[in-house]
Amino acid sequence: MTNPDELAAAIATLLAAAQPAQPAAAQPTLLTVAETAEKLRCGQTLIYAMLKDGRLASVKVGRRRLVKAADVDRFIAKGGVAA
Numbered sequence: 351m352t353n354p355d356e357l358a359a360a361i362a363t364l365l366a367a368a369q370p371a372q373p374a375a376a377q378p379t380l381l382t383v384a385e386t387a388e389k390l391r392c393g394q395t396l397i398y399a400m401l402k403d404g405r406l407a408s409v410k411v412g413r414r415r416l417v418k419a420a421d422v423d424r425f426i427a428k429g430g431v432a433a
Contacts, residue, residue, distance in 0.1 A: 378407070380416040389422055 378385070386406070387394045400406045401415065406425060408417045 355398075362425055379419055381419050381422060383415055383417070385424055386417045392428070 368425070381389065383394050383397050383401075387397045390397070397406070397417075398415075401408050406417055407421055408415050410416075
């Protein structure tokens with residue numbers, strides 16, 4: 351490997367192999383009402399109504415109302431029927 355181009359290519363290959371794989375973006379476990387509305391493509395008022403009548407469950411942390419992402423996915427999978 352006396353050719354500088356071959357040497358540069360070999361170094362680039364080694365550096366690429368030594369780089370750790372980029373972690374996949376983790377999906378949040380809990381969603382805010384705004385994030386839930388965005389995921390369901392509806393308004394926040396509808397999300398609050400769904401929380402009130404039991405179609406979606408939530409937890410309250412401080413002043414924030416949070417919805418489990420898994421519950422939203424289950425709601426979508428069931429075609430909008432309560433989880």
